[in-house]
Amino acid sequence: MNRLPGDPLPAAQVSRMLRVDHAGEYGAARIYAGQLAVLGRGGTAPVLREMQAQEQQHLTRFAELLVERRVRPTAMLPLWHLAGFALGAATAMLGERAAMACTVAVEEAIDAHYGVQIEALDAGETGLRDTLTRFRDDERQHREVALRHGAEEAPGYRLLAAAIRTGCRLAITVSERL
Numbered sequence: 001m002n003r004l005p006g007d008p009l010p011a012a013q014v015s016r017m018l019r020v021d022h023a024g025e026y027g028a029a030r031i032y033a034g035q036l037a038v039l040g041r042g043g044t045a046p047v048l049r050e051m052q053a054q055e056q057q058h059l060t061r062f063a064e065l066l067v068e069r070r071v072r073p074t075a076m077l078p079l080w081h082l083a084g085f086a087l088g089a090a091t092a093m094l095g096e097r098a099a100m101a102c103t104v105a106v107e108e109a110i111d112a113h114y115g116v117q118i119e120a121l122d123a124g125e126t127g128l129r130d131t132l133t134r135f136r137d138d139e140r141q142h143r144e145v146a147l148r149h150g151a152e153e154a155p156g157y158r159l160l161a162a163a164i165r166t167g168c169r170l171a172i173t174v175s176e177r178l
């Protein structure tokens with residue numbers, strides 16, 4: 001059955017959205033933790049910490065929403081715990097610009113992802129839509145910050161960014177389903 005514009009989204013679909021968003025913000029916070037484990041004394045550390053604090057706020061909000069709406073988190077959290085940290089640490093070991101390239105790639109995937117969700121939410125979900133819009137704006141700003149810090153000058157930028165974007169999309173698909 002097709003939805004008409006303005007029809008309420010099935011609760012199961014909203015649950016899936018919240019589950020994947022929670023997973024994404026969890027992973028994002030872990031990426032910065034991994035980057036800071038390597039670059040915690042570097043020149044970009046304050047910028048990384050600031051972005052990490054925002055991811056933590058996003059994560060906290062989604063954790064609350066999961067409880068409010070009785071949605072279980074993804075079973076993949078332990079994997080994102082490790083994979084997020086590993087991605088952050090690995091890119092940071094390539095250098096500060098590679099770490100920033102990672103942020104650009106991740107934020108591009110997340111920006112597109114939130115965009116699709118914002119479009120899909122119906123009029124009854126103004127609160128959730130406002131939250132997603134606010135977070136998406138934060139993610140766009142992270143992308144800008146990373147670009148200002150030389151993301152595109154990272155060695156192998158295009159390949160690195162493409163690989164990370166693909167990984168993020170894969171992670172999103174998996175987190176929606178499991």
Ligand SMILES: [Fe+2]
Pocket residue numbers: 025028054055058135139
């Ligand atoms: Fe975030």
Ligand SMILES: [Fe+2]
Pocket residue numbers: 028051055107138139142
């Ligand atoms: Fe972000």
